[in-house]
Amino acid sequence: MNRFNKIIFVCMGNTCRSPMSATIMHAFIPEILVESRGMVVLFPEPYNPKAVAVASRHNMIMPSNCAMELSGEDFANDTLVLVMSGTMKHKIYDTFTEAINVYTLGEFAGEPEVEVADPYGKGIGEYNKCFEALYRLIEKAAAILKNETEE
DSSP states (O other), rough: SSSSSSEEESSSSSHHHHHHHHHHHHHTTTSSSEEEEOOOOSSBEEEEEEEHHHHHHHHHHOOOOOOOOOOOOGGTTTEEEEEEHHHHHHHHHOOTTOOOSEHHHHHHHTTTTOOOOOOTTTTTHHOOOOOOOHHHHHHHHHHHHHHHHHH
């Protein structure tokens, strides 16, 4: 029995790192509901075209969703919330009294010192590096989640 039935990835604006992460995790564990959210979403902006392009180069199709802001209703005992940095994790716990099961992606993957930098405003090469960093961490996180299911 898996302890989590849902995974939510969170980045700042929900247009790049968190939707890429959700797409990657869904490829590893399609049986778990995977979503993405942003810390600050002022309007329902589409996902970053560079992030979409990089994901497709890796044969992954990001859903054509719009950015959504994290809310108190997103937290539950069976929901894992993975964020990009320690600062973001602390901000979530400071902002939401309902916050539970919030980890940095690096922390959950067994590399607590690793944070995933935002490539916003940079070239496609930086987006590709970001994707590869996410992929490596999510591969480890997915293995941990699959091992929990088998125990």
